Amino acid sequence: MKCHELAEKVSQLRPELSPTDVARLCLMILNQEENPSRLDDPAALQSIWQNVSFRFEAATDQHAAVSRELDTLLNDGPIEFSPDQLWTLLRAVKVQGQMLDLYTKDVSFA
Structure with a gap:
């Protein structure tokens, strides 16, 4: 299945989505599924869609939480890199890796 074919299906299933959201969702679905022909099956498409x-949503929630932590960290004044601050930075890197995983087939090791 080509991206434009999947976009048509997604647009039919969810006509309220913007073109940008359709494109984003198509990219994530195609990266999730190793056998694109499987997406012709409506049940398989629904299952993959739900997983993606x-x-x-989980990665977005984590990203928002880590962004707030980083804002707090930056507003605390000079950074001395205490253990808590280092853990905040490490969590931020991990969450960024999770977001990248959604858009690429390669697994990041962050």
């Missing part, structure tokens, strides 16, 4: 949506 769950992963995206």
Whole structure:
């Protein structure tokens, strides 16, 4: 299945989505599924879609939380890199890796 074919299916299933959201969702679905012809099956497409949506929502929530932590860290004044600050930075790197995993087939090792 080509991206434009999947985009048509997604647009039919969810007409309220913007073109940008359709494109984003198509990319994540195609990266999730190793056999694109499987996406012709509506049940398989629905299952993959749910998996991708769950992963995206979880990563988005984590990203928002880490962003708030980083903002707090930056507003605390001079950074002395205490253990807590280092853990915050490491969590931020991990969350960025999770977001990248959604958009690429390669697994990041962050």
